[in-house]
Amino acid sequence: GENVEQHPSTLSVQEGDSAVIKCTYSDSASNYFPWYKQELGKGPQLIIDIRSNVGEKKDQRIAVTLNKTAKHFSLHITETQPEDSAVYFCAASMGSWGKLQFGAGTQVVVTP
Amino acid sequence: GAVVSQHPSWVICKSGTSVKIECRSLDFQATTMFWYRQFPKQSLMLMATSNEGSKATYEQGVEKDKFLINHASLTLSTLTVTSAHPEDSSFYICSAEIEASGTETQYFGPGTRLLVL
Numbered sequence: 744g745e746n747v748e749q750h751p752s753t754l755s756v757q758e759g760d761s762a763v764i765k766c767t768y769s770d771s772a773s774n775y776f777p778w779y780k781q782e783l784g785k786g787p788q789l790i791i792d793i794r795s796n797v798g799e800k801k802d803q804r805i806a807v808t809l810n811k812t813a814k815h816f817s818l819h820i821t822e823t824q825p826e827d828s829a830v831y832f833c834a835a836s837m838g839s840w841g842k843l844q845f846g847a848g849t850q851v852v853v854t855p
Numbered sequence: 856g857a858v859v860s861q862h863p864s865w866v867i868c869k870s871g872t873s874v875k876i877e878c879r880s881l882d883f884q885a886t887t888m889f890w891y892r893q894f895p896k897q898s899l900m901l902m903a904t905s906n907e908g909s910k911a912t913y914e915q916g917v918e919k920d921k922f923l924i925n926h927a928s929l930t931l932s933t934l935t936v937t938s939a940h941p942e943d944s945s946f947y948i949c950s951a952e953i954e955a956s957g958t959e960t961q962y963f964g965p966g967t968r969l970l971v972l
Binding site (some may be wrong): 775777779784785786787788789792794832842843845846847848 | 889897959960966
């Protein structure tokens with residue numbers, strides 16, 4: 744089955760700096776890669792996703808890149824703000840089959 | 856994005872009792888819903904996939920007789936933890952899948968924290 748590895752496990756950045764989280768996946772059949780943000784005590788919130796027919800996608804301060812050859816994808820947050828502090832999870836799935844395989848999560852702390 | 860609700864948001868119960876958790880998609884119909892559990896500082900673990908009008912598909916190691924799932928309509932799925940024990944204490948989260956333009960996206964509920972005494 745699919746295996747998703749996520750690094751780093753914790754990330755501390757100064758407000759205004761950029762944050763990058765990387766994930767690798769094992770199953771070349773995976774074609775859907777969402778990123779979720781989870782604040783303490785809440786459910787995960789979809790922040791951005793990318794499908795295998797696209798190499799990069801951007802939404803304001805958030806961007807995701809995908810390298811299918813290398814089987815890795817990354818989340819980039821620019822101009823970080825304290826409210827970006829949360830746990831971020833990457834995931835991979837084979838699209839219409841629905842099941843998401845999650846990474847272990849990255850605790851992001853943005854210090855003012 | 857699409858809105859998914861869960862009820863209750865938290866529940867405390869005595870060991871041996873059963874607890875029912877509801878998951879609703881508020882502004883869309885979801886053919887497929889998923890149930891996850893999450894322990895502190897850990898990732899989400901898929902428990903089962905729930906399809907409207909059919910039996911749920913459980914992941915390996917998840918007891919189907921202990922975690923009863925019902926998906927009676929396109930907007931409601933329920934998870935019942937039967938004869939709950941302290942080791943069942945966890946954060947239970949559902950997600951609902953929406954299909955648009957031939958692609959599927961999962962949206963998560965706010966979670967239900969279960970504490971079994």
